[in-house]
Amino acid sequence: MTEAVPSWRRRAISVAAMRELARAALPRPVFDFADGGAEDELTLRRNESAFDDIDLLPRPLSGAATRDLSVDLLGKKLSLPVIVGPTGLGGLFWPDGERCAARAAASAGTAYCLSHGSVCTLEQLAGTGVSPRWMQVFIYRDRGFTRELTERAATASYDALVLTTDNQMLGNRERDLRNGFTIPPRFGATGLAGMALKAEWLWRMRKELPRITFGNYVRPGEASDIKSLAGRMSQLLDPAMHWGDVDALRKLWTGPLILKGILHPDEAKMAVSRGVDALIVSNHGGRQLDGAASGLDALPAIVDAVDGRIPVLVDGGIRRGTDVVKALALGAKACLIGRPQLWGVAVAGEAGVARVLEIFAQEIDRAMGLCGVTRIDQIDNSLLLKQRIGQGS
Structure with missing residues (x-):
């Protein structure tokens, strides 16, 4: 007897459809926490609209009966050029959300990057055995804590370290302010009255919400509630970080070191000269500096600056397989997704993220076939x- 297809899966025909399913499933403050950006959200919108300024010029007579979506990156072969990027508090959207997403990424044959602000600890994620797995770190005022997280990632055999450079001050995320967003979410009588349609999320999370915390920041003998840890995290951020900190991290971490948050070509050149292994062109999903360039708009200059010496990745606004193809054509080695995987995990946990990655794989494969391309390295x-390239950048 054929097993019935879940109703959500029948409706999840695209990443945009998955977003609407997540909107329906989540309380508004929780949805907006993932979906929103900084201030007027100009950069958030530009991240997506930048892809509209790039047109593909297919060559269908090249012949592409079969397509290979795999890509070699930092010594690992990925089944597709889409990586699950770091997003905080995945466990707020589905119980054990980070490990759900990591397992989905591993099943799809791609990499997963754990956020520093995950609910599970980096050791718990490593315990799943998923690979490749990357770990995100920051440069903190307490450099000892940066060292501590880095050493923990090394002990837990993470395949790469991702130093995020654009979160040295918290962005002004006005949706969260308007919603009075708190973690764990608290709803007054009026809010609770309007939660009937979110009953599935509330029931699913009933045991999780009181325990949600930033797992990697919990220390023995110190307060572990999320309010205390959130305050500590904000105090740890250091706007005085500099290239000397990158040099120190490079000496400490012997595996692949990736810088995330690069938009200026001069910083790309500096990173190469200091032994960084890869770059992620990123504006933090439009959640930090509103008015910053989109990743796609900044990408060509970064690629030129690096000149093939290290791989360049990009994130921000990637919602279609054709977006991935356009980014690769502009010189990216692979793309990272953030919000799409959170929408997937909010809808169906591991199965939801698996569906998001499946959508990307299907759309990339279709675009390659229609463009007459058989391998990823043929996309240029x-x-x-x-x-249109000149007009859009």
């Missing part, structure tokens, strides 16, 4: 309409 700027 010859697939792009040049006039």
